[in-house]
Amino acid sequence: NEIAEYLKDTYKIPDKLLPQLCVASGGGIHCVWLTEDIFDSAIRDKITQSMITYMCGDHAAFPKSHPFRVPHSFNCKRETPTKSKLMKLCDNCRYNVSDLNFFNKTEEEIDQYFLQEKAKTTAKRLETLAKNKEKGSAPSKVKSEEKTTYKRCRDNSDYDVGPNANV
Secondary structure, rough: OHHHHHHHHHHHHHHOOOOOOEEEOOOOEEEEOOOOOOOOHHHHHHHHHHHHHHOOHHHHHHHOOOOOOOOOEEEOOOOOEEEEEEOOOOOOOEEEEEHHHHHHHHHHHHOOOOOOOHHHHHHHHHHHHHHHHOOOOOOEEEEEEOOEEEOOOOOOOOOOOOOOOOO
């Protein structure tokens, strides 16, 4: 109920258009609208990009190759891993694709939003790298006889998180 109220209050989504499912991942929510229609990839892309833009969502979640958080799996991006939860928000069987026009945004709005979000992500990544470099924990090149690999040290230890020829 809390998530349904949040979606209605924050995004003005009417009761009749709430997503059927929601996965709370510990860092955000993934909303799922099931449709009756079978539609092509271009329509799916436009609807998805419009929804992300409308809700100021994570632009990086758009590509089809981006994995969806599996319900009841752990989000380990935070210091304390959080178990994701699957919630049913409404009992609607399926929506028609035309129902999702509620979220419609123009190509220009979508492009502008995605460019702004990519710029924020890049700036944040560069800031994190600079901070880690100051602390001496930024990724450093490690030469091996086979190939150059990258090794990331945390707490000045030899803990490897990336591919390494010795692993």
